[in-house]
Amino acid sequence: MNIDDLKKSAEKITLSEDAKERILQKSADISAEVQPHRTVSGDKGYTDHVFTVEHYKPRRLAKITAGLAACAVIAASAGLTMKLMKNQPKSDSRSASTAGAAEDTSPEISDDPIADMLAQDFTINNDGSFDNGYTDKLSPYQREKIRELLSSPARTEIDNYDMTDCTGIKFISGNYYYFIGVKGDVMSWSRNYIALGETEPATLKGYSVSSDTEGSTETKEVAGIRISPDTDGDPDELIKKVRKYYKLSANIEADLRAIINMPLENIIGYDFFAENFNDISENERNEIRSYIHGLELKKVPSVDAALRDSNANITLNYEEENLKYKLDIFGSCLSFSVTYFHPDGEQTNFTSYYNANTSDCAEHILNIANASIQRGIQENISKLEEEASRAEEASRAKDEQTAILNINAMFADDMHIGWFPYGDDIGRGVSDEVRALLFSKLSRLRIEPGDISELEKNAEKAVVVYGSTTDNSKSLSVIIFGNQIVINSKESKDQCFKTDDEFLYEDIMALLEGESKDRLLAPYYPPAEAVYEYSGISEKAIPLETLNEIAQEINNYKWYPVSTYGSTQDALHIKVSFKNEIQDKTLHIYLKDDYISIAENDNNAQAEQQKLMNNYCCYHKDFTDVLKTLLEE
Amino acid sequence: MQNTDCVREAVEEYGDMLYRICLVMLRNKADAEDAVQDTFIRYMQKAPAFSSDGHEKAWLIKVASNICRDILKLRSRTTELDEETLNTIAAADSGSNILEALMQIPDKFRIVLTLHYIEGYKTDEIAEMIGKTSSAVKMRLAKGRKLLEEKYRKEYM
Numbered sequence: 080m081n082i083d084d085l086k087k088s089a090e091k092i093t094l095s096e097d098a099k100e101r102i103l104q105k106s107a108d109i110s111a112e113v114q115p116h117r118t119v120s121g122d123k124g125y126t127d128h129v130f131t132v133e134h135y136k137p138r139r140l141a142k143i144t145a146g147l148a149a150c151a152v153i154a155a156s157a158g159l160t161m162k163l164m165k166n167q168p169k170s171d172s173r174s175a176s177t178a179g180a181a182e183d184t185s186p187e188i189s190d191d192p193i194a195d196m197l198a199q200d201f202t203i204n205n206d207g208s209f210d211n212g213y214t215d216k217l218s219p220y221q222r223e224k225i226r227e228l229l230s231s232p233a234r235t236e237i238d239n240y241d242m243t244d245c246t247g248i249k250f251i252s253g254n255y256y257y258f259i260g261v262k263g264d265v266m267s268w269s270r271n272y273i274a275l276g277e278t279e280p281a282t283l284k285g286y287s288v289s290s291d292t293e294g295s296t297e298t299k300e301v302a303g304i305r306i307s308p309d310t311d312g313d314p315d316e317l318i319k320k321v322r323k324y325y326k327l328s329a330n331i332e333a334d335l336r337a338i339i340n341m342p343l344e345n346i347i348g349y350d351f352f353a354e355n356f357n358d359i360s361e362n363e364r365n366e367i368r369s370y371i372h373g374l375e376l377k378k379v380p381s382v383d384a385a386l387r388d389s390n391a392n393i394t395l396n397y398e399e400e401n402l403k404y405k406l407d408i409f410g411s412c413l414s415f416s417v418t419y420f421h422p423d424g425e426q427t428n429f430t431s432y433y434n435a436n437t438s439d440c441a442e443h444i445l446n447i448a449n450a451s452i453q454r455g456i457q458e459n460i461s462k463l464e465e466e467a468s469r470a471e472e473a474s475r476a477k478d479e480q481t482a483i484l485n486i487n488a489m490f491a492d493d494m495h496i497g498w499f500p501y502g503d504d505i506g507r508g509v510s511d512e513v514r515a516l517l518f519s520k521l522s523r524l525r526i527e528p529g530d531i532s533e534l535e536k537n538a539e540k541a542v543v544v545y546g547s548t549t550d551n552s553k554s555l556s557v558i559i560f561g562n563q564i565v566i567n568s569k570e571s572k573d574q575c576f577k578t579d580d581e582f583l584y585e586d587i588m589a590l591l592e593g594e595s596k597d598r599l600l601a602p603y604y605p606p607a608e609a610v611y612e613y614s615g616i617s618e619k620a621i622p623l624e625t626l627n628e629i630a631q632e633i634n635n636y637k638w639y640p641v642s643t644y645g646s647t648q649d650a651l652h653i654k655v656s657f658k659n660e661i662q663d664k665t666l667h668i669y670l671k672d673d674y675i676s677i678a679e680n681d682n683n684a685q686a687e688q689q690k691l692m693n694n695y696c697c698y699h700k701d702f703t704d705v706l707k708t709l710l711e712e
Numbered sequence: 713m714q715n716t717d718c719v720r721e722a723v724e725e726y727g728d729m730l731y732r733i734c735l736v737m738l739r740n741k742a743d744a745e746d747a748v749q750d751t752f753i754r755y756m757q758k759a760p761a762f763s764s765d766g767h768e769k770a771w772l773i774k775v776a777s778n779i780c781r782d783i784l785k786l787r788s789r790t791t792e793l794d795e796e797t798l799n800t801i802a803a804a805d806s807g808s809n810i811l812e813a814l815m816q817i818p819d820k821f822r823i824v825l826t827l828h829y830i831e832g833y834k835t836d837e838i839a840e841m842i843g844k845t846s847s848a849v850k851m852r853l854a855k856g857r858k859l860l861e862e863k864y865r866k867e868y869m
Contacts, residue, residue, distance in 0.1 A: 082860075086829055086832075088804045088811040089804065089830040090732075092735060093728045094727040098748070099723050101745075102719075103716065103720055105753065109757070110715075420843040422775075
C-alpha cells in the first residue's frame with residue numbers, strides 16, 4: 080500500500096458543476112434574505128455575566144450530542160456558575176448541518192463546573208514545566224546506545240525534512256533540554272534553552288543515516304533509542320530500529336558535539352514522546368477529588384505569570400464533545416477554564432483565577448501525577464524490553480537455525496569432509512565413521528551467541544573442520560576452539576557461537592586424531608617390486624631392503640585419511656606394487672615439502688573410482704628428507 | 713456579509729478540496745454536497761477577515777469539518793456507502809482501492825489522514841482545525857495509518 084496513492088486518488092474527486100451552481104444559487108438567495116448573525120467568538124476573556132442557574136449534573140456532558148453553543152463561567156466567593164448553551168438535537172441531519180452550526184440556543188446550566196468536571200473521568204498531567212521533579216535515570220544500556228549512536232562519525236545533513244510524527248526521547252540537563260527524534264531513515268535532534276518555563280527552539284537539524292557496505296553507500300533505517308509502539312505503527316519495524324545501530328555518515332555539527340560531550344550522568348531525566356502516560360486509577364482520581372473539594376477558593380482577577388513557573392504545575396483535563404475543561408494548579412494559585420469549540424470553527428474560552436492554599440493539595444496531586452507518569456514510562460519500557468527480548472530471541476533462534484542448517488549442509492553427500500589445524504591450510508580427510516561421529520557431535524550442539532575475538536587468543540588450540548565439493552564450488556567450515564565454534568560459509572559472514580560442551584575442542588580433536596593411521600604398510604608384504612620416480616621423469620627400482628626401511632619410517636608417523644591427493648606436481652613419486660595371488664595393488668607415495676600423501680590403487684577393481692581408494696597423508700618436515708636420503712642411497 | 717462574487721471565487725478555489733474532505737468524512741455524496749454548501753453559506757454570512765489564503769483555506773476546512781461532525785453526531789447509526797458514492801470513490805481510485813479502504817475506517821481517523829496526506833497539513837495545523845491537541849492528532853495519524861494498512865491488506869490485496 081502506497082500512502083501517496085491516497086492523494087492521487089483523492090484529487091480526482093471534484094465537486095460537480097451542478098453542485099457548484101446550486102451552492103452559488105443558494106448563496107444568492109440567502110444573501111437577499113438573511114441578516115448578519117452575531118456570534119460570541121470575540122469573547123475570549125473572563126465573562127462576568129450571570130445566567131439562569133440550574134445544576135449541571137455529572138455525566139450530562141457525555142450525553143450531549145448536538146453542538147453545545149457557548150458557555151460562560153462566573154465565580155462567586157464560594158463557587159461558580161456556568162451557563163452552557165446547547166442546541167436542541169435536530170431530527171434531520173441536513174437542517175442541523177446548517178442551522179446547528181449557525182445558531183446558539185437552549186441554555187444548559189451548572190452552578191459548579193469544577194465539581195462537574197471532577198465528576199468526570201478527568202486526566203492529569205504535569206507537562207507544564209520541565210523541572211517539576213520527576214526524573215528517571217537512563218539505564219546503562221540506553222546510555223551506552225545513545226552515546227554509540229551520537230558518537231558515530233558519519234552523517235549527512237539534510238534540509239527541510241518534515242519531522243511530523245517522529246518519535247524520540249527528551250533529555251533534560253541544566254537549562255537545556257534535548258530532543259532526539261527518529262522518523263524513517265532520518266534522525267533529528269534539537270536543543271532548547273529553558274528560561275522561566277519558556278523554551279526557545281534552537282536549531283533542529285535532520286540527518287540521513289547510511290552505512291558503508293563494501294564501498295557502496297546504502298541507506299539504512301536509523302537507530303532509535305526508545306520508541307513508543309503506540310506512536311509509530313508496526314512493532315516489528317520499531318524493534319528493528321531499536322536493535323540496529325548503524326554507522327552514520329558525514330559532518331559532526333557543533334550542537335551534536337555538545338550533546339555528545341555532555342556527561343550523560345548529568346542528564347537528569349527523560350520524557351518519552353508518547354501519550355497516555357497520565358492515566359490514573361479511579362482511586363487516585365477520588366483522592367484528587369477529595370483534595371480539590373477541600374479547597375477554599377478566593378477569586379482573583381488574574382495571576383502573575385511568574386507564578387506559573389513554580390514547581391508544582393499540574394493540570395487536570397476533561398474533554399467532551401466541543402467542551403474542554405482545564406484545572407491548573409500552580410504555586411498557591413489555581414485557574415479553571417472552559418473552552419468551547421464552536422461549530423463554525425471559533426473557540427470561546429473562559430478562565431477564572433483563584434488563590435487557594437494549594438500547597439498540600441498540589442504536592443499530593445503532583446505525587447499522583449508523577450506516579451502515573453512513571454507507571455506509563457515503566458509500562459512502555461517493559462513493553463519495549465519485552466519486545467526487544469522477543470526480537471533478540473527470534474533473531475538468535477534464526478541464527479541458530481542457520482548455523483544448524485549450515486552444519487547439516489557441510490555434511491551433505493556430495494561434500495568431502497576434511498580438517499586442519501587453524502592457521503594451516505592443507506586438509507586431512509576423515510573416514511566415514513569419523514564423519515558420522517563429527518556430524519552427530521556438531522549437529523546436536525546447543526548454541527548461543529559467542530565471542531569471535533577469543534579465537535585469536537586460542538588460535539593454537541583451534542581446529543578447522545570443513546566440507547567441500549570436489550570442484551570446490553561449495554564449501555563450509557567450522558572453526559572449533561574451546562567450547563566455541565565459528566561457522567563460515569561463502570554466503571554469509573562468520574557466525575560465532577558458544578556451545579554447551581565445555582570440552583568440545585578436545586573431543587573433536589580426539590575424534591580427528593583417532594583417524595591417524597600407523598603401520599600403514601604392515602599389511603603389505605611381501606612387496607613384489609618397487610620403483611620411484613621424480614616428477615615422472617626417471618624411474619628407478621627400489622631395493623627391497625630400502626623399501627622395508629621406508630616402511631618402518633612411515634610407521635613412525637601418524638597418517639590421516641584424505642579425500643583427495645592434493646597437488647602432486649613436482650612431488651617425489653614412489654610406486655610400490657604388490658602383486659601376488661591375493662592382491663594386485665599399487666601404492667603411490669607422493670613426497671613434497673613436508674607433505675606426504677599415499678594413495679592405494681586396487682588394480683583388480685572394475686570401476687575407476689574403486690581403483691583409487693584409501694588416500695592418506697602425513698605431515699612432517701623431516702620425513703621427505705629421510706625418504707630422499709634412503710632412496711638416494 | 714460576503715458578496716456573491718467572493719463566494720463564487722471561493723467555490724472555484726476551494727470547492728473541490730472541501731468536497732473531498734466532506735465526502736471522506738460523511739461517506740455520502742448528497743450529505744457531502746450539502747456540507748460544502750453550508751460551509752460556503754457560513755463563509756458568506758460571517759464574512760471573516762483573513763490574513764492570508766492559507767488562513768482562509770484553514771477556516772473553511774475547520775467550518776466544513778465541524779459541520780460534518782454535527783451531521784455525523786446526528787446520525788443514529790453508521791451509514792453504509794451508497795452505490796453512487798461508491799462509484800465516485802472507485803472512479804477516483806482507478807484500481808488502487810486505497811480511497812475505498814480509507815472510507816472503511818472510523819471517521820475520526822479518516823479526517824486526520826485526509827487533512828495530512830491529502831491536503832498536506834501538519835499535525836499542529838490539523839490540531840487547530842479539529843480542536844484537538846497536536847499529540848492527539850499524531851496518535852490518530854499513527855493509528856489511522858495502521859488501520860488503513862490493515863484494511864487495505866485484508867480486503868484489497
